[in-house]
Amino acid sequence: MDLLRAVIVGAEGTPYHDGLFFFDVCFPCGYPNVPPNVYYHSGGLRLNPNLYNCGKVCLSLLNTWSGNKNEKWLPGVSTMLQVLVSIQGLILNTKPYFNEPGYTNTNGSAAGEKRSEEYNENTFILSLKTMVYSMRRPPKHFEDLVLGHFYNRARDILVACKAYMDGAQVGCLVKGGVQDVDEGDKSCSQRFKTSVADHVPMIVAEFTRIGVKDCERFVSPATSGNNQIASMPQAATSMISC
Structure with missing residues (x-):
């Protein structure tokens, strides 16, 4: 299998609750030594810092964003399930504003x-x-x-x-x-x-x-x-x- 379509239901307690979020996945010939390519069905809307309206998914695990060695794709360790769980738990979270690295240090401040x-x-x-x-x-x-x-x-x-x-x-x-x-x-x-x-x-x-x-x-x-x-x-x- 080299193509996969997945849907994630927005979790309670988040601004995404009850929504459906679709992702298309292509497994390149180098997989699983390299990460899959993931496309988000945005409908032209930008509702998260990590999900672009062009369909790009910005995530260290996919090597589409910077991160330390353990946050990037690790051959023999990282899995597609891990990617989906990361999107659900780390991207579609309760306070997505702070997903933007430039705003992380304001977390907890009044502003x-x-x-x-x-x-x-x-x-x-x-x-x-x-x-x-x-x-x-x-x-x-x-x-x-x-x-x-x-x-x-x-x-x-x-x-x-x-x-x-x-x-x-x-x-x-x-x-x-x-x-x-x-x-x-x-x-x-x-x-x-x-x-x-x-x-x-x-x-x-x-x-x-x-x-x-x-x-x-x-x-x-x-x-x-x-x-x-x-x-x-x-x-x-x-x-x-x-």
Whole structure:
């Protein structure tokens, strides 16, 4: 086998929760002595410092980013499973803003945490767009998986959107409920609340199209006439690079 397609489900507690993220893998003739080539199905969106809108996956294990000897591909030791687990755990994490090396040293500072929260808000909006993109154009041979996943997760996604419109922080949803992810009484920005409300009609329309029932109740009268996915400011999609 020299070609592989994999899908990773965004984990709870992250801005990627309930999303589907597709990767195509090509095993070159030198594999496993050299790392595989991995391409991310971005849909033209940049929702992580390590995942480019052109499909590049920036990861030391793939030798596409600098790192010490033990972080790079090790013949006879490194595996494809390790690559997928690294993408899931190290890239699609709770605070992707700090994946950017230039911002790592601000982790824990007031300014850094604020920028991280803003980045998570932008990322969730891009994740919603990715959901719509995946439902409209599911990767070949994964059509049933995509539609089945979003059919089963639609309620959780809409409950999250409702919670965010009510002020909850991104990533605080677990099993359809809300829990605090930071100490203190923190809430998301008004800009984010408005952006989520603007995007809900579109994702509700897609859920309805694939057969999900009674999801229209999540659309408020103020947003029901907005059926277009609003464009994020350019700064939001090009904030960081690796």
